[in-house]
Amino acid sequence: MPGARRLLWLIPLALVVTGGLAAGATFLGADRIESDLTARTRDALVAAELPSATVAFDGRDASIGNVPADQRGRARSVVLGVAGVRTAEVTGQPAEQAPEAGGHVKRDLQVRLDQLLAAEPITFQPDTAELTVQGTRSVSRVADMLTAAPANVTFEVGGHVARVPGGDPEGARTLSEERARVVANKLVEAGIAEDRVRAVGYGDTRPRSESGTTDLDRRVEITVR
Incomplete structure (x- = not known):
C-alpha cells in the first residue's frame, strides 16, 4: 500500500x-x-x-x-x-514625407558628397570589382548621406579604372561598370530605391591622377541628378 x-x-x-x-x-x-x-x-x-x-x-x-x-x-x-x-x-502617426529637393538642395548635397569622396574615395583592388577596406567604409558613409536625401533626387554612380599599358578599352569599360554596379547595389541594399540609382562605366577615360595608374583612378564617383 x-x-x-x-x-x-x-x-x-x-x-x-x-x-x-x-x-x-x-x-x-x-x-x-x-x-x-x-x-x-x-x-x-x-x-x-x-x-x-x-x-x-x-x-x-x-x-x-x-x-x-x-x-x-x-x-x-x-x-x-x-x-x-x-x-x-x-498603427501610429504617418511618417512625414520627405520634401522635394530644389536646385540648391541638390547642389549642397553634391558639395558634401564630393567632400566626403575626396577625403575617403571609393577604391577597389587592382583589376577587380572588389572594394578595398577603405572603399567599403566610404560606401557605408555615402549610403548614410544619400538615404536622407529627398525622394526626387537621383544618383549616377560612375565607375572608373586605372590605365594599363596596352589595355583593352572595352575590358576597361566593362570593369568600370562592374565597379559602379557594386556600389549601386550597396546603396540599394541601404534603402535607396533602385530606380533612383544608375550605374555607368567610364573605363579609363577620366583619370584622377596624372599617370592614371594609381588607386585614386580605381574608383567610383557619384553625381546628384
Whole structure:
C-alpha cells in the first residue's frame, strides 16, 4: 500500500512537469514563428520600396508603423501578402514625407558628397570589382548621406579604372561598370530605391591622377541628378 500511495502522488507531479514542458515548447515555437514572420515581412517591405516601415508581431498578427499616409494601404497589402500573416494593422502617426529637393538642395548635397569622396574615395583592388577596406567604409558613409536625401533626387554612380599599358578599352569599360554596379547595389541594399540609382562605366577615360595608374583612378564617383 505505501508503494501504491507513492505512485498516486507521482501522477499529479508528472502531469505538472508534462504541462510545463508543453507550455515551454509552445512559447519557443511562437517565438520562432514571430521571428520568421518579422524577417520575411521586412524583406517584403524593402522589396516594395518601403524600407523605413517597421513591423512587429503578436503571434501571426502584424502591427506596421512609420509609413507615409499615402502608402499605408499599400504597406498593409504587402504585409498581408506574406505567407503566414493572419492580420495586419497600420498603427501610429504617418511618417512625414520627405520634401522635394530644389536646385540648391541638390547642389549642397553634391558639395558634401564630393567632400566626403575626396577625403575617403571609393577604391577597389587592382583589376577587380572588389572594394578595398577603405572603399567599403566610404560606401557605408555615402549610403548614410544619400538615404536622407529627398525622394526626387537621383544618383549616377560612375565607375572608373586605372590605365594599363596596352589595355583593352572595352575590358576597361566593362570593369568600370562592374565597379559602379557594386556600389549601386550597396546603396540599394541601404534603402535607396533602385530606380533612383544608375550605374555607368567610364573605363579609363577620366583619370584622377596624372599617370592614371594609381588607386585614386580605381574608383567610383557619384553625381546628384
